[in-house]
Structure formats: C-alpha cells, structure tokens
Amino acid sequence: MPGLTLADARAALDAGLAEADAIGQPMNVAVVDDGGHLLAFARQDGAIRASIDIAQRKARTSILMEAPTAALMPLVQPGAELYGLEQTAGGMVVFGGGVPVHRDGVLVGAIGVSAGSAEQDVQVAEAAAAAVSTPVPA
Template identity: 60%
Template sequence: MPASLTLEEAEAVLAAAKAKAEEIGQPMNIAVCDDGGHLVVFARMDAAIKVSVDISQRKARTAIMMNLPTDALSGITQPGAELYGLEWTSGGLVSFGGGMLLSRRGDTVGAIGVSAGSVAQDMEVAAAGVAALPKTRDK
C-alpha cells in the first residue's frame, strides 16, 4: 500500500506552486488534497479572484476522482462528445486544466488544483507543485 501524502509534503507542494505564481505575477488559489480527494492544505494568495477558491478545490478533487489531470477531460466533455455533461456529476467536476495528480512510485497520493489565472498559467503553477513532491519517502 502506498504511503499517503503527509502534511509536510502537501505544504511543500503548495509552497512551490505559490512561488511559481509569484514568479509569473499571477495571484492564485491553490488546493492540495489527499488520495481520497480531501483537502490537506489551501492558500488564497492576496488578490486572487474569489470564485477560484471553489474551482481550485474542485480541480484537485476532479483529478483524484477521474485519476487524470483535468485538462485530459476538455475534449471529451464538449457538447456532442462522449462524456458531455460529466462536469455536472459528483457534486461538480472541472473539465479544464489546472488539476494534476501527485504520484510517488506510480501510486497516486493526492492532487493539486490551481485556479485564478489563464488555464495555461493554472497548469504551469500546478506543474511546479507536482515537481516539488518527493518521489520517494522513508517510512
């Protein structure tokens, strides 16, 4: 069984994402959840738009529930596509970029959701958070 995401690891993921948001000059809402989709840490940077508080958390939860980054859902949830309407299930999913899985040794241990910039900016900041997760951990 894979080791779960620790608070310390979640804080490191959030700190790296926040540093990237500061570097690109875009205040963000950043959510990190565990492998059950439960919030572990969250930050709303000064001046980040308020609607994105919910969106960032939904992005992290969507990535966990679908076991995919949220941008992978974009094409298949459009009108006429096979999974059109999916985002209205499970209490509201997000089908655009900014939610990414956190994995260790091939096992999903959590996810990050980022929102408040463009989709490209959200994905860039989320990727910085993903890169900060140690790939191994002593038990």
C-alpha cells in the same frame, strides 16, 4: 513514502505559490489527499474568490478521474463521449489546473490551481505537483 503528509502538502503548496509569484499571477492553490480531501490551501493577495472553490474542485476532480483536468476538456464538448460529465460526482471541473500527484506509481493526492489563465493554472499546478511527486519506478 506514499501518502502525503501535511509537510508534503505544504511543500507542494509553497512550490506552487513560488511559481505563481514567478509568473506574477496571484493564485488559489489546493492540495488534497488520495481520497480527495483537503490537506492544505492558500489564496494569494489579489486572487479572485471564485477560485477558492474551483481550485479545490479541480484537485478533487483529478482524484476522482485519476487524470489532469485539462485532459477532460475535449471529452466533455457537445457531441463528445462524456458530454455533461462536469455535472456528475458533485460537480467536476473540466478545464486545466488540476494535476494528480503520484509516488512510486501510486496516486497519492492532487493539486488544484485557479485564478489565472488555464495555461498559467496548469503551470503552477505542475510545479506544485513536481515538488512532491516521484517518478514511476523503472
């Protein structure tokens, strides 16, 4: 069960694209494996092209940090503990839209979404992740 196949990645992608359609905000959606390597990607008509990189980078950041990118935001502010973090590891993204995918409590991949507001990006990424995540075993 753990380990994302392309079929899984496309299921996540399509769930994200459907959520983007539902909120009326064209998005870039990326799905990466547990090593942070791209599995599937789509850019919807009208989504800005800066977000091609940002979406992939958010997904990769979630793998490298094992956390949603939104959780990093307070940590990297001036005066905070990880100030400058975004400059490391090849360049990370510290605003919302990257969400890890867990199965049976194991990190198996991540979703990155970009082109809307950070709140919209998170919403779409969570919808994509939910489509292929399983709850932590009880």
